[in-house]
Amino acid sequence: MEILRMAGICKEFPGAKVLKNVHLSVEQQEIHALLGENGAGKSTLMKILTGIYTMNSGTITYQGKQVQIHGPKEAEELGIVMIHQEFNLIPELSAAENIFLGSEAQFTRFGKINWSALVNASRQYLEQVGLKVHPKTPVSRLSVGEKQLVEIAKALSKKARLLIMDEPTAALTEVEKEKLFGIMRSLIKQGVSIIYISHRMEELFEICHRVTVLRDGEYIATLGIPETTIDQLVNLMVGREVSKRFPKVKAKPGEVVLRVNNFHNQKLSQINIEVKAGEVVGIGGLMGAGRTELARAIFGLDPVNGTITLKTRQGYFQGKFKHPRDAIAHGLAMVSEDRKDQGLILPFSVQENLALPTLDQRARLGVVNRRQESRMTKKYIDMLKIKVSGPSQRVGSLSGGNQQKVVFGKWLETNPSLLILDEPTRGVDVGAKVEIYELINQLTSRGIAIILISSDLPELIGMSDRIYVMSEGKITGHFTHDDVTEEAFMHCATGGVQ
Incomplete structure (x- = not known):
């Protein structure tokens, strides 16, 4: 009834x-x-x-x-x-x-x-x-x-x-x-x-x-x-056939781009990981395991003890970042888990949001070159297939998937060598998810290293080349794409050690 x-x-x-x-x-x-x-x-x-x-x-x-x-x-x-x-x-x-x-x-x-x-x-x-x-x-x-x-x-x-x-x-x-x-x-x-x-x-x-x-x-x-x-x-x-939910392209890893050495603070304990050029390294675990805290520490948002070794275009950086602007200057970018509060300024236009991290590249004596900004905006609207009525549309009026594409676009314009993705498909529909996965493949094919944090276990397994599992701020497991299983993952995520 x-x-x-x-x-x-x-x-x-x-x-x-x-x-x-x-x-x-x-x-x-x-x-x-x-x-x-x-x-x-x-x-x-x-x-x-x-x-x-x-x-x-x-x-x-x-x-x-x-x-x-x-x-x-x-x-x-x-x-x-x-x-x-x-x-x-x-x-x-x-x-x-x-x-x-x-x-x-x-x-x-x-x-x-x-x-x-x-x-x-x-x-x-x-x-x-x-x-x-x-x-x-x-x-x-x-x-x-x-x-x-x-x-x-x-x-x-x-x-x-x-x-x-x-x-x-x-x-x-x-x-x-x-x-x-x-x-x-x-x-x-x-x-x-x-x-x-x-x-x-x-x-x-x-x-x-x-x-x-x-x-x-x-x-x-x-x-x-x-x-x-x-x-x-x-x-x-x-309305069309999607042949693969996780269209993962097997990586051909290059040299190590990032090595995290003994990161520890109130939330993290003796974290050691490495990420190579052209690979997707997944960070998994249950809520509160320390995944986002690790990303924030790498990006210079939270204080941490320990060091990172980062391959940059100028050579190698060793130490830790005290502010995100330092991380960005050395080739890091981060798509945060909360795009509405941390990734976008919702009342601003699509163009204004895309331009934010790189304003200084198009400014001279404090005046922004709007023509260059418009060309940059059109490039990412076309490349990422962002559905908008125009560059001046308020970003808060876009769907979740298109908002996330704007976040991707603004960070890609910084030309990063390492991109941290924290819950990149949360609240995003299936069609837009596949487009984001295909974008990840494009980025790794260009040699960009990616850290993927996700609570969606099939996504994490489907799109990662290697996975580190965290529990209570510690690394409890490390798997390759070929040997990870949901059972083994959950064993480590609940405190068991691999």
């Missing part, structure tokens, strides 16, 4: 048809995947369902009745609740306060909140999601996985019958992901239905019952998970 049917949904913005006759049907007690590339219309469809946008035409039938939803509050009153990829939590408030934020009236009498009743009521929801923390614990003290559980508890407090989860595992460890999946299965048994949005294809086959595919704002197909394959879903998403 259906809990939701969206039929013939159309949505237009000035000059653009975003949704064209889209359909979505969700059964009761079902986990239903909504799949599509960035820009396919998934977010717009969910914003219509939650009342943020008004559709131009179509119908929504919920729990057997045709409804019109005029805002998020109305959607929540119907039991339709969305958990966004970026948490809607206030770090300074407690878990209990976040759970009932906006719903305090039920605990209020004569203008005064009964805090004891609010805290006690929050306990049942924290227990329901298996989060064993005191309700008064500030959210700022919780891990990413624990924050995710607070978001779910918050949704349950609103008596959710239809839960929308957008990229819920993007920042979770494998252990946290499995815990989340267990909670999702428990919610289904309690009568909750779930719409699940994720670019991690393997997860769909682990947790979902059916999948609906959108492409370019149009409905393509709805399939039972047992009746399809990853390759078939990829082809439906991108």
Whole structure:
């Protein structure tokens, strides 16, 4: 029996048809995947369902009745609740306060909140999601996985019958992901239905019952998970055959470009690695293993003891970088894991973002040569196939995949000999992922050395020539592309030594 049917949904913005006759049907007690590339219309469809946008035409039938939803509050009153990829939590408030934020009236009498009743009521929801923390614990003290559980508890407090989860595992460890999946299965048994949005294809086959595919704002197909394959879903998403999800080209490594010697600080312990020209060296491990901390230390963002030996165009550098500008000057570049906060200035244009790290190369007496800047921008828009209306388009309005390409472009213009990629495909759709993988192949063919940090284990194994595994700030394993297995990797990632 259906809990939701969206039929013939159309949505237009000035000059653009975003949704064209889209359909979505969700059964009761079902986990239903909504799949599509960035820009396919998934977010717009969910914003219509939650009342943020008004559709131009179509119908929504919920729990057997045709409804019109005029805002998020109305959607929540119907039991339709969305958990966004970026948490809607206030770090300074407690878990209990976040759970009932906006719903305090039920605990209020004569203008005064009964805090004891609010805290006690929050306990049942924290227990329901298996989060064993005191309700008064500030959210700022919780891990990413624990924050995710607070978001779910918050949704349950609103008596959710239809839960929308957008990229819920993007920042979770494998252990946290499995815990989340267990909670999702428990919610289904309690009568909750779930719409699940994720670019991690393997997860769909682990947790979902059916999948609906959108492409370019149009409905393509709805399939039972047992009746399809990853390759078939990829082809439906991108509208063309993608022969390989990980089109790895075997490296022909050159001489050592980077050698890290005994790096150690509060987060790292006796790290020794090396990276050769033209190879991809993966850095893997569970969340909190120290992967990003290692990258930041190499790039001069965090203080560290130990030394690096780096082959530069001028010779060899030995020591450590005290500031990223020194690292950049010696041929290093870094695509950070959080492109929105650390990689881009969202209100700036595509051209302004591409130009930032190399402004001095096109400036004379403090005046930037805009003609050179425009030529540089066109070069990277064409080379990286960045989908933009023009160089002046605000970068914050681009899809995740195109934003990531802008980050790549700005660092490639620095002409690096070593490129550090920290979660380069997080929040990026399948089609854009393959384009990024092909770009990695192009870079290594030019002799550029790459450090690849990824929480996506198939990606890490599929695209790396060698892999170092980290656990609690230490290197616990080292594998080649040919001898690594998921079992051996996880053994080292959980503290076992190779």
